[in-house]
Amino acid sequence: MKIIDKIYIDGAFVTPHGDERFDLFNPATEQVIGQVRLADADDARAAIAAAKRAFPAFSRTSKHERVAMLKRLHGAVLAREDALCDAIVEEYGAPIERARWMALHASDVLLQAANTLEDYALVRHIGTAEVVMQPLGVAGLITPWNSNAGFICGKLAAALAAGCTAVVKPSEMSAIQTRVVTEALHDAQLPPGVFNIVTGRGDTVGAEISSHPDVAKLSFTGSTAVGRSILRTAAETFKRVTLELGGKSPMVILDDANFEDAIPLALQAGFMNSGQACIAGTRILVPQARLREFEEGMVAAVAGIHAGDPRDPATHIGPMVSQKQWERVQRYIGIGIDEGARLLAGGPGRPDGIDAGWFVRPTLFSGVRNDMTIAREEIFGPVLSIIAYRDESEAVSIANDTPYGLQAYVCSPDLERAGAVASQIVAGRVLVNTLAHEPAAPFGGFKQSGIGREYGTFGLEAFMEPKSVLGVV
16 A cells, blocks of 8 residues: 655645545556555645745856756656556556656656757847847646656756746546656756646646746646636736647548558557547548448457557556446447447447456447547547448548547558648648657647647747847857
């Protein structure tokens, strides 16, 4: 039983003012494995005050100093890779291969930020002006549970690279992972107050960070509904805001696709992170003329997708993070059946042979129309919808017929044709015949998938404003 009763403020582990206790579960067993004492609004204010005190000195550090800090942070988090991987499996239920990637990603984003900053001109001359990229101030960073460590480190890396100090509010459901990350970051010995990590509820700690006048910048990853609320609150004090929100990503299979390549790609895109991914390719667009062939191939392939013990190397899909999330996915599976979609694989309930844990059967629907609920709303679980299209023009139309625009996928051996389709899809990232991640490229969404971009120079500049100084050059 892990008891987490400290938060991190002003360079030290301190007991929260808040006294609410929140149970932590192993989603593969449904057993309580720990308890975290949650911070409250008073703790958030203390963290913001510490970040505000630290900002004047930290904002004047040189690029060289901040690069060195980021590299120290990278080394410290990398040193905790095994402990972090274990925490991700135990508390989140990620399959072991995915958990290992997530643990390494958490350290890698810090190194990538250092590399970006090294090559970035903080001062440049434009006409008769000297233009200085100036850090905004205290940054509030609010992160979700589906990649806890990566989001903490990624948002913090960009804020620190820009010269901002930060207050991080991680998900209360990820407190064990947060403790491992916080201990690692502490080992890097940054000045007190430069970063603060306060685990609490969104409606208390998150609300205080979103509304506090001393917070100049907000970066939030989570649901579109919460992002909308944060944006309204931030408007009162004109905070700069980055929002990375929901998605309903299309996987466009063109009619010349080789299904031996396309089917595994579609399953990996749809079932990544056990389906608990905003970028999951959950709408699979298939040419009507090849629909039956594709359905048969997908059914055979889904039969080989194993949902179960996340520590088993053969497992592809782990449990949902909580009972609430499991019930949400079950509800959507029921809606899909009720709306008349054809269930090709999976369905309600747990996988065969599993009596405990929040596991979902890998589920595949066909005969889905793009106006059905399961094609419109983000399910956040291993549930995929096959949607048939007549021609390429209709495929693009269906792909774009969504309130979201975060990521999309195109599959075709003809790269020129695939590129032409990709150029017509309204999404922040379009991946052609790949699931690769490029850390230097911007990431974020169109429409209700968010505002702003993360990663690389775009992510760095989200924490700065340009200041023009005339008369000095």
